[in-house]
Amino acid sequence: MTKALHTPAGAAATRGTRLRPWLVRVHRWVGLAIAPFLVVAALTGSAIAFREELDAWLNPDLFEATASGTPLSPSEIVAKVEAADPQVRVFRVPLPHEPGEALEVGVQPRIDPATRRPFAIDHNEVFVDPVTGAVLGRRLFGAFRIDRPHLMPMLYQLHFSLMTPARWGIWLLGGVAILWFLDGFVAIVLTFPRARPFLAHWRTAWRIKRGASPYRLNLDLHRAGGLWLWALLLILAFTGAAINLNVEAARPLVSAFSTLTPSAREQGAPRLRRPPAEPKLGFEGAFAAARRAIAERGWTMQPLDATYLRPYGVYFVSVAAPGPGHDDGIGHPHLFFDDQDGTLLRAEVPGDGSAGDVFLDLQHPLHTGRIAGLAGRIVVCIAGIVTAMLTVTGVVLWAAKRRRARRPRAVMTTVAAE
Structure with missing residues (x-):
């Protein structure tokens, strides 16, 4: 026995045995700390994977025009x-x-x-x-109202910001995503068996035992569910942090490794006007300018919508190929035009630019699943449900262990009193 401990394998096993209790504590307390936020983000994320479709289904009076x-x-x-x-x-x-x-x-x-x-x-x-x-209806996007017109926008805002004032909720969920991402590595290490051979014993962790006790069923669901979706959940955690903390963390970190094109906010900052000037270009002019830019580039696209950013004196026009699914893949271009003379100020084309630009462009389509179209959205929807299940089973396991730990104490106290 002593000789075995002095072999490299024995020394490694000893270090692993000493480290495991610490990893268990980290996994437990990080999981409990982020559990309520993770359940909200996971379930709302599943719902908003099909936000447009569900919104239209819930509100035909708003989305359907009969004329x-x-x-x-x-x-x-x-x-x-x-x-x-x-x-x-x-x-x-x-x-x-x-x-x-x-x-x-x-x-x-x-x-x-x-x-x-x-x-x-x-x-x-x-x-x-x-x-x-004719006006078919009105609503306040992002209001906390549990009715058909406001349900899907409310779920979207809950998922992104917890509907908190300013950016507090955005920062909080970004921090939760970072902890979730890091804890994912702790979680997979905890599934590694201490017995050898490694693969033969690890195979058990990927299975759910039939006819098991409630405790064992929760353990299997928690462990096997996390293993089967481990890579996908890491992607969702990483991209969630990158989206919510884009300015605060993602862009600064990526810029350390790759040159980044200035963001629209950075490029537009010198144009901020107080008070805003009246535009000489209207929406029709903005759409016409977009069609000219599309033709000059030889794109087989058409304008989708135009947004007027009045404080910056800019029209922001989204363009995409005709037909449904224009949000699928890596995304579609956005063009920015001066509101006085229609000059093209900026063209954002997903997939263009430096390696860092492309990396940041990928975060949103990866997080929403739109990178893979309908199939990707279905996978993200399922992943949200699984994440909520993993969180709930983790809390159940902790509560069960806590009850077990208290029983001997209660017995000892009773014996001492007698």
């Missing part, structure tokens, strides 16, 4: 929406793509001349029939 005919121009849509509510200014206009689909128009409050403050409005989205310009 037939030639769609109105963007300027006519803007005029209809602003005439229906003079207290709002349209800042986002989509182009109609499929017959029977309503337009989801973004609005923001105008400044009240009397108070010089923004009007108090109860919505930021207006749903419009593209043929008649």
Whole structure:
């Protein structure tokens, strides 16, 4: 026995035995600390993997337009929406793509001349029939309201920011994602068997025993579920941290290894105007400028929507190939135009640029599963459910062990009292 301990294998086994209790504690307390946030993020992530489809299914009165005919121009849509509510200014206009689909128009409050403050409005989205310009409904995207119009936007905001003020929730979930990512390596080490041969015994960790006790079933679900989806869950954790902490951590870290193109916010900072100037270019002009830029590049694409960033004097136009699935793959281009003369200021094309640019471009499509289209979204949806299950079973296992640990103490106390 003594000689075995002095062999390299024996020394390694001894170190592993000493390290394991510490790893168990790390896994336990990190898991308990992030458990409530991870369950919320996991379940909301599963739901919003199909946010657009579920939103349209829940709210046919908002998303379905019944009129037939030639769609109105963007300027006519803007005029209809602003005439229906003079207290709002349209800042986002989509182009109609499929017959029977309503337009989801973004609005923001105008400044009240009397108070010089923004009007108090109860919505930021207006749903419009593209043929008649009739307003089909309104909602406040991101409001904490558990009703059909607001459910999916609320789940999206919960997943991204926990609906907290400022950026506190975004930072918190970014930190949770970092802990989840690091704990993933601790978790897989804890599945390694101490007995040899390694592979023969590790194979057991990948299985769920039939007819097992409740405790063993929870253990198998926790361990085997984590092993089978380990690589995918690491990707979701890493990309979640990179998305939420993009400015604070992801870009600075990546820039240490690769040159990065300045972000839109960095490039646009000198253009910030207070108070904003009135635009000489309207939405139709922005779409026309986008079509010219598309033609110059030889792209087989068309504009999707335009967003007016008034403080920066910029129109932000999304373009993509015709047909559904324009958000799939690595994403689609975005073009930025000056609101005075239509000059192209910036073109963001996913997959272009340095290795660091491409790496950052991949984070969102990997996190949402859209990198692999419908199949990828299904996998992400399932992964969210599994993550919630792993978290719950982990808490159940901890509670069961805690109850077991207290029983001997209770018995000892009773014996001593007698």
